[in-house]
Amino acid sequence: MVNIKSVKDRYNEVTSYSGLWTFIKGSGRYIYNCYLYKKYGFHPWHIQPIEYAPYRLEIIKQIENLIRHEKNKDITLVDMGSGIGDLSRNVRFGKNVHISCYDPDKKVIHVAKQLTKSGNITFKVGSFDKLLNDYRKKEIHIFYAIGFLHLMKSKMIKKIFFRILSEINISYIIIDERNHDFRDILGKKYSRVKHKKFNDIAVSVFKKNKN
Numbered sequence: 297m298v299n300i301k302s303v304k305d306r307y308n309e310v311t312s313y314s315g316l317w318t319f320i321k322g323s324g325r326y327i328y329n330c331y332l333y334k335k336y337g338f339h340p341w342h343i344q345p346i347e348y349a350p351y352r353l354e355i356i357k358q359i360e361n362l363i364r365h366e367k368n369k370d371i372t373l374v375d376m377g378s379g380i381g382d383l384s385r386n387v388r389f390g391k392n393v394h395i396s397c398y399d400p401d402k403k404v405i406h407v408a409k410q411l412t413k414s415g416n417i418t419f420k421v422g423s424f425d426k427l428l429n430d431y432r433k434k435e436i437h438i439f440y441a442i443g444f445l446h447l448m449k450s451k452m453i454k455k456i457f458f459r460i461l462s463e464i465n466i467s468y469i470i471i472d473e474r475n476h477d478f479r480d481i482l483g484k485k486y487s488r489v490k491h492k493k494f495n496d497i498a499v500s501v502f503k504k505n506k507n
């Protein structure tokens with residue numbers, strides 16, 4: 297049964313961030329995602345439409361802000377733990393932008409490929425090892441990893457980022473900060489340039505410092 301209180305809370309949260317139209321759009325996507333869930337049987341988390349989670353809309357907004365000034369060169373974005381790709385598919389970008397998405401879950405990558413028409417977005421099964429294989433000694437303009445790092449211990453996240461950042465040149469990192477402080481995890485090489493709070497989640501943008 298639909299929980300009226302949770303619908304009302306969600307309605308209030310979404311409409312105060314981005315208005316009634318976004319809530320209506322989200323309801324359409326919710327129904328479509330329920331259909332996809334029935335058809336493909338992925339984890340129910342992915343049913344939640346981006347429009348129902350203002351912090352996810354904020355991530356899209358921050359990505360668009362950062363790529364707006366990069367119209368004259370080819371840039372790469374990486375979406376780690378992309379799920380079915382709802383975040384990356386909803387970023388408005390030009391032909392110079394390429395988005396590589398990774399997720400260890402074969403089922404969500406299969407669905408993401410079915411849903412994605414743009415040749416500029418690619419999906420691969422895998423995680424940080426696969427990323428290192430593909431981007432060692434290369435550049436990534438924006439790296440975002442949303443919705444799973446909070447489940448790891450901070451020591452483990454530090455280890456992963458130390459390895460990745462010593463081999464790949466990443467200009468910006470966008471993270472949903474929950475129970476970790478990424479200023480401590482990323483250390484002196486990065487500065488937090490944006491930090492916006494949404495209840496128990498904050499969206500943070502880190503920029504690589506010039507040496």
Ligand SMILES: C[S@@+](CC[C@H](N)C(=O)[O-])C[C@H]1O[C@@H](n2cnc3c(N)ncnc32)[C@H](O)[C@@H]1O
Nearest residue numbers: 341376377378379383399400401423442443444
């Ligand atoms: C809560 S979902 C978020 C999906 C997507 N980032 C979004 O916000 O729409 C978390 C995703 O992270 C993936 N994931 C879990 N552990 C991971 C890891 N170690 N490396 C990469 N992705 C991982 C899961 O398979 C899942 O698809």
